[in-house]
Amino acid sequence: MTDEGEKKLVGIVLVSHSAAVADSVAEMAKGLSGGGAAPVRAAGGTADGGFGTSPELIAEAAQAVDRGAGVAVLVDLGSAVLAVKALLAEGDELPEGTRLVDAPLVEGAVAALVTASTGADVDGVLQAASEAYDYRKV
Amino acid sequence: MSSSEPAVDDTLDTPFFLRWLTTAATSVSHEAARLTDLDSAIGDADHGTNMQRGFAAVAEALEKEPPGSPGATLILAGRQLISKVGGASGPLYGTLLRRAGKALGDAEQITPQQLADALRAGVDAVAQLGGAAPGDKTMLDALLPAVEALGGATGSFAAAGEAAEKGALATVPMLARKGRASYLGERSVGHQDPGATSSALLIAALAEAAR
Numbered sequence: 107m108t109d110e111g112e113k114k115l116v117g118i119v120l121v122s123h124s125a126a127v128a129d130s131v132a133e134m135a136k137g138l139s140g141g142g143a144a145p146v147r148a149a150g151g152t153a154d155g156g157f158g159t160s161p162e163l164i165a166e167a168a169q170a171v172d173r174g175a176g177v178a179v180l181v182d183l184g185s186a187v188l189a190v191k192a193l194l195a196e197g198d199e200l201p202e203g204t205r206l207v208d209a210p211l212v213e214g215a216v217a218a219l220v221t222a223s224t225g226a227d228v229d230g231v232l233q234a235a236s237e238a239y240d241y242r243k244v
Numbered sequence: 245m246s247s248s249e250p251a252v253d254d255t256l257d258t259p260f261f262l263r264w265l266t267t268a269a270t271s272v273s274h275e276a277a278r279l280t281d282l283d284s285a286i287g288d289a290d291h292g293t294n295m296q297r298g299f300a301a302v303a304e305a306l307e308k309e310p311p312g313s314p315g316a317t318l319i320l321a322g323r324q325l326i327s328k329v330g331g332a333s334g335p336l337y338g339t340l341l342r343r344a345g346k347a348l349g350d351a352e353q354i355t356p357q358q359l360a361d362a363l364r365a366g367v368d369a370v371a372q373l374g375g376a377a378p379g380d381k382t383m384l385d386a387l388l389p390a391v392e393a394l395g396g397a398t399g400s401f402a403a404a405g406e407a408a409e410k411g412a413l414a415t416v417p418m419l420a421r422k423g424r425a426s427y428l429g430e431r432s433v434g435h436q437d438p439g440a441t442s443s444a445l446l447i448a449a450l451a452e453a454a455r
């Protein structure tokens with residue numbers, strides 16, 4: 107294992123049908139994680155700015171946050187889930203070690219960014235994000 | 245089977261596949277308003293425009309850089325659909341065509357039976373991706389009967405076209421269990437599924453290309 111300072115961090119990609127939602131969740135996660143050292147990128151909406159998901163934007167975002175330690179992709183619903191699964195199934199579209207996270211987008215994004223910024227590996231990031239499902243609000 | 249349709253030992257070449265997909269693009273464009281109408285009843289009213297945009301990109305890409313084999317043709321088309329559609333139908337139709345194209349390899353000529361097997365592999369991949377089963381009111385309800393009809397002992401492209409159309413109509417009384425329509429529960433009953441409808445158009449275009 108390398109020094110803490112040289113440790114490669116897991117990248118986070120946030121996918122929503124809305125660019126505004128994805129961008130805002132990324133900003134919020136950064137804010138709530140104390141600036142979070144791990145790279146995070148939003149991939150919201152379609153390439154022409156409409157509501158929907160764009161595999162091209164998702165793949166670009168994943169490349170942008172890839173530091174060689176894996177990429178955790180959090181999604182909202184429907185085509186966002188299917189788009190990431192389709193890209194993963196193709197095998198060559200996303201950086202090695204990219205994983206789809208089964209987590210709520212907002213809560214999961216905060217948990218993922220906080221955890222990734224500590225230098226946790228991709229399994230640790232996935233676990234932290236998916237545990238956000240267990241946090242009951244009522 | 246009509247006498248003009250390819251027989252079992254006939255081969256299908258790259259121009260056949262280009263014809264299929266350009267016919268599909270024209271058909272999707274003609275039917276875009278109907279697809280969107282169906283989608284406005286139980287979905288988010290974008291299926292027609294999404295499919296039209298995706299297949300227009302397919303037709304453009306095929307014209308710009310015509311692929312050298314049937315498999316490469318389907319893979320290129322699938323890639324365009326995955327990246328251009330912007331809705332769930334993009335990954336689903338893209339996976340259908342890419343997986344079928346990969347199954348065909350780089351042979352320049354293939355038999356109808358090989359195409360039936362490749363489409364079967366594509367449909368299985370769609371089922372796996374979406375997690376849907378027959379009867380869930382999805383595109384599978386048109387595609388599965390179509391590949392069954394195409395691959396059977398008396399299989400033909402015309403029979404596949406008819407089976408897909410019948411499968412799409414059969415979605416009307418079904419309760420949606422996948423996608424945006426599933427949020428509607430019982431209110432999804434009584435509407436034809438837009439995805440099954442566009443799937444029937446795709447298979448009808450295949451039958452037309454074979455005539």
